[in-house]
Amino acid sequence: MRQIYLFAAFAFLAACGSNPDKTKTEEAATTTDTTSTVKQETLTYPYTADYSSDFEIGDAKNAQTLLQVYKDWDDNKTDNFKNSFAEVDTMYFSDGTMFAGGRDSLVAMAGKARAQMGTVVDSVHAWVPLRSKNKNENWVAIWTREISTDAKGKKTAKELHEVWRFDNNGKINLVYQYEQRPPKMPPPPPKKK
Known part of the structure; x- marks a missing residue:
């Protein structure tokens, strides 16, 4: 059985490497055809976006900045991310509260909030830098699970989507935060006797 897998692997590698120029040409032709088809197709949506529906992939440096903010948050080094924020900021939090004010006030508030959380570990699921073409604004959408452990060892997990x-x-x-707490698991079923 092992010999069959080995043979199949060699055959696959040989097929992939047999004519690299032809593969590149076919890939380029496919990409060109797909792109032109997408641009020619007109879609009618049942809704009109209030803000924008004309997005493209944005600057990856913004995603890098945001990920460093997350790392500094996890490491309880909130002063480190001060220069990542504009002079005036607005944040809408998932609990319904809001911050609007200067960067120094934001960093001070973040430091106090973070100090109360104990250890924090973010498991970042995905991120995507975006640019709204018709608004000329840059965004980063991020999805993460944040697990905090307080001084008594109590763990709290939440799924976050932030823009x-x-x-x-x-x-x-500007930040918009949305949160979902993982569901509480029901108790295990009683053991059969």
């Missing part, structure tokens, strides 16, 4: 807007200088100036 962060960046100004033209690459500074964060």
Whole structure:
């Protein structure tokens, strides 16, 4: 059985490497055909976006900035991310509260909130930098699970979806946060006798 898998693997590698120029040409033709088809197709949506529906992939540097903010949050080094924010910022939190004010006040508030959380570990599921073409605004959408452990050892987990807007200088100036707490698991069924 092992010999069959080995043979199949060699056959696959040989087929992939047999004519690299032809493969590149076919890939380029396919990409060109797909792109032109997408641009020619007109779609009618049942809704009109209030903000924008014309997005493209944005600057990856904004995603890098945001991920460093997350790392500093996890490491309880909130002063480190001060320069990632604009002079004036607005944040809408998942609990319904909001912050609107200067960067120094934001960093001070973040430091106090973070100090009460104990250890924090974010498991980042995905992120995508975006640019709204018709608004000329840059955003990063991120999905993560944040697990915090307080001084008594109690763990709290939450799934977060956040959308962060960046100004033209690459500074964060607006955040929307959405949260879902993982469901509580029901107790195990009683053992059969």
